[in-house]
Amino acid sequence: MSNATTPMPTLEQLAETLQQAVNDVYKAGGVPGKKVKNFLNGVWLGHALHPVLTDIPVGCWTATVTLDLLSGADENSDLAAGADKALGLGILGAVGAAFAGITDWSDTYGKERHTGLIHMLLNVGGLTAFSLSWLLRRKKGRRKLAVAISTLAYGVTGFSAYLGGDLVFKLGTMVNHNAWTHEPEEWTSVSGAPVVTEENTLYKVDANGTSVLLVKQDNRLYAINETCSHAGGPLADGQLEGDTVVCPWHGSRFCLKDGKVIDGPSTYKAPSYEVRQQNGKVEVRLVSDQ
Ligand code: FES
Numbered sequence: 188m189s190n191a192t193t194p195m196p197t198l199e200q201l202a203e204t205l206q207q208a209v210n211d212v213y214k215a216g217g218v219p220g221k222k223v224k225n226f227l228n229g230v231w232l233g234h235a236l237h238p239v240l241t242d243i244p245v246g247c248w249t250a251t252v253t254l255d256l257l258s259g260a261d262e263n264s265d266l267a268a269g270a271d272k273a274l275g276l277g278i279l280g281a282v283g284a285a286f287a288g289i290t291d292w293s294d295t296y297g298k299e300r301h302t303g304l305i306h307m308l309l310n311v312g313g314l315t316a317f318s319l320s321w322l323l324r325r326k327k328g329r330r331k332l333a334v335a336i337s338t339l340a341y342g343v344t345g346f347s348a349y350l351g352g353d354l355v356f357k358l359g360t361m362v363n364h365n366a367w368t369h370e371p372e373e374w375t376s377v378s379g380a381p382v383v384t385e386e387n388t389l390y391k392v393d394a395n396g397t398s399v400l401l402v403k404q405d406n407r408l409y410a411i412n413e414t415c416s417h418a419g420g421p422l423a424d425g426q427l428e429g430d431t432v433v434c435p436w437h438g439s440r441f442c443l444k445d446g447k448v449i450d451g452p453s454t455y456k457a458p459s460y461e462v463r464q465q466n467g468k469v470e471v472r473l474v475s476d477q
Contacts, residue, residue: 202304209293221450227290228451235361235454237287238351243280245348247273248317252341255334262330271324274317274337281314291361294417294437294452299358302350309347316340363455364419365412368397370458376468377401384408384469389432391423394471398423399460401469402443404430409443410460410471417453445474 229236254270323333420436439453446457
């Protein structure tokens with residue numbers, strides 16, 4: 188008989204496996220998979236979709252707990268019927284939020300990934316408990332137990348929401364990494380660029396402290412911010428694909444002409460610049476409608 192035991196998977200191993208599985212599913216989906224991922228990231232919205240959807244369960248379940256309290260767990264009360272409806276709606280919203288959240292999480296690592304996994308596990312636990320409460324509410328005489336379970340689940344998801352706040356406000360997950368850049372709003376000469384650049388080559392130049400990606404195509408110069416808005420990746424180290432550039436870190440794709448996001452996970456366009464050559468120097472200026 189063997190003494191070998193299977194070690195308990197650590198959270199990191201679990202994160203690795205789960206993240207790999209999510210990314211494999213999206214990859215196997217090809218172009219449609221990419222479209223679904225873009226949708227769930229919120230590329231179409233210009234903003235992460237996950238925090239929009241989380242408002243549904245948070246609001247609904249707050250209504251459930253409040254109405255449960257006011258109805259005194261009396262299953263014949265009109266308030267109890269409202270509590271049950273809000274609970275069901277919250278479950279639907281939570282499922283949508285979960286898909287969007289796990290999609291954002293699939294492009295994280297380190298502390299973000301670790302905190303995101305705990306946030307996810309707590310939410311799965313909370314959602315399971317709310318679902319159990321919803322089922323119990325449909326059986327006669329089980330309302331008190333159902334209310335106790337959903338109240339406990341509300342506490343769990345509340346703590347999880349706190350961790351979700353940490354992910355954004357402390358760790359910067361899915362925030363715009365160009366939010367604090369001092370953009371060149373007047374014509375600013377760049378350093379690091381040869382006067383005549385090679386066609387279809389990614390150049391990283393500096394415009395008074397702002398990193399700018401400069402590309403020459405069809406004898407015309409295009410410039411967007413060189414820092415990927417998703418998590419700060421270096422776009423100059425990415426891949427040129429037609430008139431777009433792909434970030435080397437998680438594959439966000441930006442149009443060189445206007446900075447528009449073509450593929451996520453980034454949901455924020457790259458600031459784009461007008462370019463001119465003056466007195467042997469390359470100058471850039473932020474496009475005025477940004
Ligand atoms: S840093 Fe994540 S896609 Fe660029």
